[in-house]
Amino acid sequence: MMLFRVFGFLSLFFQTHVYSQTTLAPKKFLTVPLGNVKPAGWLMDQLVVQTNGLAGHLHEFYDYASQTDWTGGTSYYSNLEEAGSYWFNAMVPNGVLVNNSAINAKTSQFLSYVLSHQDNTGWLGPEVGTTKPRLLWGRYPFLFGAIQMTEVDTTLTNQVVTAMHKFVAVANTMLKAGEGVDAWAATRWEDFVIALQWLYDFHPNGNEALLIDTMQRLKWTGVPWEKVFSQHYFPTTAVENTPNPFDPLTWHGVNMAEGLKALPSTYRFTHNQSDLDTASKGWDMLFQYHGRPSGIFAADEYLAGLEAVRGTELCLVVETMFSGSYLYQVIGDPKFADRVERITYNALPATLTGDMWSRQYLQQQNQIGAKNMNPNPFPNDGAYSNVFGLEPNYPCCTVNHPQGWPKFISNAFLTTPDQKSLVHLYLGPFMTSVTLASNNKVTATVETIYPFSDTLTTTITATQTFTYFVRIPSWVVGGTISINGATTRALTPSNGLQSVSASAGTTKFVLNLPADIKTESRPHGSIAVQRGPLHYAFDIPRSQKVLKRNAQQSLAVDLEFDATAAWQYAIDPATLKFNNVPPASGKLPSPIFDSGKSPLTISVTACPISWATAGDTFAAAPPPNPACTGAQKAITLAPYGTTKLRIGEFPTFRST
Known part of the structure; x- marks a missing residue:
């Protein structure tokens, strides 16, 4: 804590000398307004499943996000501090993308209530007339949601922008007075900076100097992420027994996930290349020392190292996805996009039931039970x-x-x-419609069941010739493209992007993106299995027991899963074989991220081994160089995201 304060003091001292820029540096790529990109095929189905599940019904029954709390009283106010802001930030795009009128009405009601209750100081929130201090962080997700609403309904722009500028003024005054920054705001200041940059880029209203001053003050009253992500201070093991030289919450998993955005957001007002360099190196260190084959990192509250039974919080999964997208937009390195795609197609669905009515707080790479754990592996x-x-x-x-x-x-x-150009970054089934420079109206439709297939067919229509770009992931081996039925040719991506010359009228091209099976070295001599964007794991057969059922919504249940078959296997990596059985109809089953639904599997020769458990609740570390205790057999590995109990990191042996 002392070191954190020292850095904060030095930062304030040198602020005017080091950060005197009065403009924002441009991003490498720009987002398109919400609603201009829509999911199609299985991806639309996945979002519909989410809407029909827990997410789409929370406002009806869940007291942490219930509509009844939005009409006044202290319950509503506490919602704006976290719950309501989180809910609003998520459900605005969810409702728009599936065109759900009920959810859209609720988010509109939420926005209207908050803006109409902004007080005369500009404060958005509850602490007026109470003894409770004003704290800034809980408003940041709300601002993200409000910005998204203006992208969909431009008639809201003036009201939202006016309210945001009023809030900026009071926030700036608070920061000058040393108010509003608790431990959470000190780590999550980058979210407010990004909202301020949206105002600066699109609706500055003559307040450019105040906006940049507020960005600077947020940084200098917060965690010095450039130090946290430096090689000197970054923790290389699980941190429960490691003294933290900064605020203890810097090593908190969700704060770390959000903090990944800090330095690229800082770069925009400092113009310092060192901010981008440190952000990129920090990203690499995080996954080197705490990463998972599912794409995400481990933090069962705090950074948890590499052991397969340590946990990863669901909040940090979605926050890392969002941060990775922002990092790509500012820096342009395809490694960010590759990892976001891997997280999305593995770690995110793995921690939710297929119907998305139940979710975990923590997922594990090797997860042999989902139950009240005794002993508990999470410190x-x-x-x-x-x-x-x-x-x-x-x-x-x-x-x-x-x-x-x-x-x-x-x-x-x-x-x-x-x-002038459109960039297809994340691969999957999509439809998009945008107007590019010189009034070039462009639509693109991507037909595919990727990541459950290697083939994507894209049809582009445009009023003028332009260059279209599509990301080619780093795992692709021998990828090809055929444009307008011409001879197939090898891909030639530059910095991860393949250019396609799209003529006025219609252009159609087919991508084939094959990949090799790869193994990743993990602790204790174990390995993980990857192919393309998907991580593969042994899907442990399971029983299911209802532990609890919500009194107001019977579909919201707490579930215990127990293994009903052996999971103690070593595998021979030399025998890994990829299997693809495309669905006969060409359409994936729903929900695709559930046991037995994937058309893609990997078979491997395995043998039973002695593998200890801690009590009956979690697996011990994979035993190195184990001896077989029974006959060899073939087992099947499934995409990690479809498994709810699993082994994702295996001991190895050499089969006969």
């Missing part, structure tokens, strides 16, 4: 953390997780800063 989270339910351990992920799929979809297409 800072409760024994109930890996149960699938309404609000296991903490309720935050219940209202925050629905932002994952919608924001992945809305960030799937970008434009170049000159607005």
Whole structure:
């Protein structure tokens, strides 16, 4: 804590000398307005499943996000501090993308209530006339939601922008007075900076100097992420026994996920390349020392190292996805997009039941049970953390997780800063419609069942010739493209992007993006199995027991899963074989992220081994160099996201 304060003092001292820029540096790529990118095919189905599940019904019954709390009283006010802001930020894009009139009406009501209750100081929130201090952080997700609403309904722009500028003025005054910054605001200041940058870019209203001053003050009253992400201070192991030289919440998983955006957002007002360099290196270190084969990192409340039974919080999954998208937009390195796609197609669905009525607080790479754990492998989270339910351990992920799929979809297409080109970033089935520079009206339709297939067919219509870009992931080996039925040729991407010359009229091209099976080295001599964007795991057969059922909504249940078959296997990586059985109808089953639904599997020769458990609740570390205790057999690995109990990191042996 002392070191944190010292850095804060030095930062304030040098602020005027180091950060005197009065303009914002441009981003490498620009987002398109919410609603201009829509999911199609299985991806639309996935969002419909979410809407028909827990996320789409929270406002009807869940006291942490219930509509009845929005009409006044202290319950509503507490919602704006976290729950309501989280819910609003997630459900605005969810409702728009599935065109759900009921949800859209609720988000509109929420926005109207908050804006109409802004007080005469500009404050958005409850603490007026109370003894409770004003704290800034809970408003940041609300601002994200309000910005998204203006992208869909431009008639809201003046009202939202006016309210935001009033809030900026009071926030700036508070920061000057040393008010409004608790431990959470000190780590999550970058979210407010990004909202301020939206105002600066599109609606500055003559307040450019105040906006930049507020950005600077947020940084200098917050965590020095450039130090946290430096090689000197970044923790290389699980942190429960490691003294933190900064505020303890810097190593908190969700704060770390949000903090990934801090330095690229800082770069825009400092113009310092070092901010981008440190952000990129920090990203790499986070996954080097705490990463998972599912794409995400481990933090069962705090950074948790590499052990397969340590946990990953659902909130940090969706926040890392959002941060990775922002990092790509500012820096342009395809490694950010590759990882976001891997997280989305693995870690996100793995921590939700297929019907999305129950979610975990923590997921595990090797997860042999989802139950009240005794003993408990999580040093800072409760024994109930890996149960699938309404609000296991903490309720935050219940209202925050629905932002994952919608924001992945809305960030799937970008434009170049000159607005001349469209960039297809995240691969999957999409439709988009944008107007580029010189009034070039462009639509693109992507037909595919990717990541459950290697083939994508894109049809572009345009009023003028332009260059279209599509991301080619780093795992593609021998990829090809055929344009307008011409001879197939090898891909030639530059910095991860394949250019396609799209003529006025219609252009159609087919991508084939094959990949090799790869193994990833993990602790204790174990391995993980990857192919393309998907991580593969052994889907442990399971029993299901209802632990709890919500009194108001019977579909919201807490579920215990127990293994009903052996999971103690070593595998021979030399025998891994990819299997693809395309659906006869060409359409994937729904919900696709559930046991037995994937058309893609990997078979491997395995043998039973002795593999200890801790009590009966979690697997010990994979045993190195195990001996077989029975006959060899073939087992099948499924995409990680379809599994709810699993082994994702295996001991190895050499088969006969």
